[in-house]
Amino acid sequence: MALLWKLLVASAGIALAVYFYTGQDDFKPEMLKGKRAIVTGASSGIGEQMAYHLARMGSHIVITARTEEKLRKVVSKCLELGAASARYIAGSMDNMEFAERVVKEAEKVLGGLDFLILNHIGLTYFNYFDGDVGHIRKLLEINLLSYATMTVAALPMLKESGGSIIVISSVAGKMGLPLTVPYSTTKFALDGFFSSLRQEFYFQKTNVSITLCVLSYIDTDSALSIVADSIDTRPASKEECALAIIKGGALRQREVYFQYWFTKIPLLLRDWAPDFLDSMIRKDYNMEKIVKH
Numbered sequence: 001m002a003l004l005w006k007l008l009v010a011s012a013g014i015a016l017a018v019y020f021y022t023g024q025d026d027f028k029p030e031m032l033k034g035k036r037a038i039v040t041g042a043s044s045g046i047g048e049q050m051a052y053h054l055a056r057m058g059s060h061i062v063i064t065a066r067t068e069e070k071l072r073k074v075v076s077k078c079l080e081l082g083a084a085s086a087r088y089i090a091g092s093m094d095n096m097e098f099a100e101r102v103v104k105e106a107e108k109v110l111g112g113l114d115f116l117i118l119n120h121i122g123l124t125y126f127n128y129f130d131g132d133v134g135h136i137r138k139l140l141e142i143n144l145l146s147y148a149t150m151t152v153a154a155l156p157m158l159k160e161s162g163g164s165i166i167v168i169s170s171v172a173g174k175m176g177l178p179l180t181v182p183y184s185t186t187k188f189a190l191d192g193f194f195s196s197l198r199q200e201f202y203f204q205k206t207n208v209s210i211t212l213c214v215l216s217y218i219d220t221d222s223a224l225s226i227v228a229d230s231i232d233t234r235p236a237s238k239e240e241c242a243l244a245i246i247k248g249g250a251l252r253q254r255e256v257y258f259q260y261w262f263t264k265i266p267l268l269l270r271d272w273a274p275d276f277l278d279s280m281i282r283k284d285y286n287m288e289k290i291v292k293h
């Protein structure tokens with residue numbers, strides 16, 4: 001099985017890598033110069049790194065998350081790195097009024113918006129589903145409904161600028177992984193919301209791009225601590241991941257796959273050999289390391 005998998009990955013990979021790498025060449029950091037962006041969940045992890053990339057490229061940045069001390073540090077580093085401007089708004093995305101307020105405040109200080117980057121997630125567990133449906137409801141508010149709320153609030157500005165919505169999702173939002181039932185529920189829902197909306201934008205001639213980012217395991221502190229040694233895959237760099245997202249968003253790609261090998265390639269199997277894909281996924285998990293509820 002392992003050999004077959006490697007052969008499949010190798011052959012599909014060669015063909016797709018050519019396509020993928022040639023597609024990335026059009027990107028220029030100047031595309032982000034002077035652009036106005038909101039980045040959510042930017043106090044740590046991938047969101048923080050996206051803020052730093054945008055800062056280096058000379059964007060105007062409004063970041064948000066709950067922890068004010070961290071946001072303050074990220075803002076001052078953004079200014080050091082060359083951001084045209086950088087501000088933060090602290091609060092929790094389980095509150096839809098707050099989600100809307102972030103967009104309104106950004107409108108006040110930036111006078112418009114080019115990039116809405118939706119990245120934050122609520123805290124969850126990495127374990128067997130514990131039967132708590134209330135937790136799924138809470139996570140849907142933070143991971144999905146606040147995204148919809150911010151999109152609605154930002155749409156007039158994005159239409160005006162021909163802007164972009166960048167949505168951070170996961171392989172867990174495209175295929176069934178164990179130990180992430182509530183999280184996976186919210187990430188699949190994002191695909192539904194934004195893929196349907198993208199179709200409507202076409203009919204409505206709304207010139208706002210939607211980029212859904214399908215990420216594999218990335219080396220952020222929170223992912224490293226939650227996953228620990230229960231999966232075998234090596235995590236990819238959060239700096240590189242953040243850059244791939246910014247590039248894909250600036251190029252108005254419909255989806256970004258990072259790392260490509262662990263996301264796009266397995267997804268080629270999803271509709272044709274789902275049981276085989278499921279069995280390949282299971283091989284990466286050390287379930288004996290999971291302490292059951």
Ligand SMILES: NC(=O)c1ccc[n+]([C@@H]2O[C@H](COP(=O)([O-])OP(=O)(O)OC[C@H]3O[C@@H](n4cnc5c(N)ncnc54)[C@H](OP(=O)(O)O)[C@@H]3O)[C@@H](O)[C@H]2O)c1
Nearest residue numbers: 041043044045046065066067092093120170218220222223
């Ligand atoms: N790392 C991975 O392996 C991986 C893999 C696939 C997909 N992703 C996706 O990548 C994105 C970023 O993940 P990450 O690993 O960088 O996570 P992270 O480091 O834990 O960052 C999460 C961010 O969300 C904020 N946040 C948490 N709860 C919040 C709330 N209730 N309201 C507002 N903000 C809140 C956190 O800041 P505060 O605590 O200060 O609020 C933090 O800034 C997520 O969408 C995640 O699903 C990550």
Ligand SMILES: *[C@@H]1O[C@H](CO)[C@@H](O)[C@H](O)[C@H]1NC(C)=O
Nearest residue numbers: 161162163206207208209252
């Ligand atoms: C849509 O917006 C993009 C980026 O702002 C712009 O380059 C493009 O010309 C716009 N297309 C139309 C049809 O207005």
